[in-house]
Amino acid sequence: MAEKTPARVTRLLGIVTYLEHHDEATVPQLAQHFGVSEAQIRKDVATLWTSGAPGYLHGDLIDFDAVAYEDDIIRLTDSQGVSQVRLSPREAVALIGALSTVAASGVAPEAFTTALDKLVAAVGDGEAVRSIALSNPDPELVATLRSALEDGVVVDLVYVDASDRLTERTIEPHRLVVIDGLTYVECWCRRAQDYRTLRLDRIRSATRGADAVTTQPDTTGGFSLVPQFEAAITAARPARWLLDTFPGVRVDDDGDTVTARFGVADARVIAGQLLMIGPHVRTIKPVELAREVALQARAVLDAQA
């Protein structure tokens, strides 16, 4: 997808401000600093070079040192008074919200807290967003995992899995991740012979092992699950709050009822959620999901009996 204009203009202003702060930079340096290709930086410099104030004659335009440019060095000679603009309210909330969520997770390095404090002070509009920890992982567990990660060695775990079974496994840890405020370790599980994302609050004990980590981190994005089938739920409007939260959902609102269509990766999890809007549900498709809902609903009724 083509880059949106606001994102590009923000980088154009960023390049001007960066060059004002650093006198000069090479194309590769700018590419690395702004996280884009070198070709993109060259296009950006070309756009800046032809932009300017009405009149658009020499002296009205943003200008660079043409001799230095021959050597791939970008040196700004005239900025026409433009510079980077302060964070918009949305940008501030996005960055501050994410920093504070990770800072509150109990696994973040100190840099998250100090970056957060600096950013909040610079934005200067009080506290627009705050994160509250959902659970605080045991600091000793975090320290064990961190030291194993740094030294590249395995960890022996006692872990309660998603089906609520107590398991013993040896993992090769790759990194800690915070998903929706909960903390996990991404790893290669030697027992499953596959990549796993394990919840820290389900680890009952962790012991540093001696074996070296031999696997590479999973690059496929780890925690995205593959949908097994497409579901369609029709429900009364008050159920929309829940349906809206299903990943990849499309919700059609036809007045009194809403219809949600989404891919189901784990029918068990989705069925459990559908029970929470039981009185509002009208129809459940396909049959696999309706069966799973019926199964779980009966289990709940039996448990309450």
Add this chain to the structure above:
Amino acid sequence: MAVDPAERLLNLIIALTHARVRMTRAQIRSSVAGYAPPTPGRSDEEARREDAAFERMFERDKDELRRIGIPLKTVVDPTHGDEIGYKIDASDAKMPDIEFNSAEMAALALASEYWRGATLGPDANQGLTKVASTAGAAPRTPLGLGARATSLSDATAVIAEARARRQAVEFEYTSESTGHATRTVEPWLVLIRGGADYLVGFDRDKQAARTFRLRRVHGDVRAIGPDNSYEIPDPIPPAGSSPAPVKVGRIGLRPEAGHALREQGTVVGSDGDWDVLDVEYRYADQLRDAVLGLGGRARIVEPADIADRVIEFAQAALDAAAASLGEELNG
């Protein structure tokens, strides 16, 4: 020749920053590179088409300036009739220099990834570009850490903008105690807890501080009324963040089931195959949903009214599932 939209926008920024007093739409159209000035000797039909095209383009550019975070000032000059002019005050808009070290830059880069796929994703990336503009050249320290949100309400973006302007918001909301209603709220703070977000603010209808779960908002959140229409108390009253008192319920859990619930409670005994726990909860529907979501591996012992609700919800879901299965089989 069609000019790259980024270049046109940059030219507009430079022109409006340089403008001594202001520029009118006509002046922008005739002097800023990227806009097409009126064609000489054009027909009425051509004039209408050209003018409409310019208006559309200019409105979009104003929108994009807002998305970049550049405050566009409107200036009315009484000596030139009522026509509105525009100006950008560079000093208003400048990004302050913040000294971030390389570990902090790495933390910010990770934070910008957090909203990938969500409404705030592009805003977070743009924010990182801005922060990088004034940051040092040092390479970012690798962190061995990742972060991601999987489901966040789009409402957060609208609320952030409204709050910055001190503008109220209006939305349709379903609450446990009062049912479905339109609420008008002065936003103070967005609270993120476990990937769910909450709005804390002053509810104009109830005339009191309230916390809203944004998952329970239906449709869009709309900013309404004038800017600067309220003040945010400092500090924000704690009542706003903890509106419901903590209660204790008794539940049964199958051994090793219900870890989230176990964290909120203490095991007080056992009953056959069930571990019996006392758990703390604030909202009856939260406890009800937690038990329902475990699909039979949990049960409410007390209070009886929540147990009744669990039965009612499960029975209704069973009826809907049975009806859907019947339909499939018959049709």
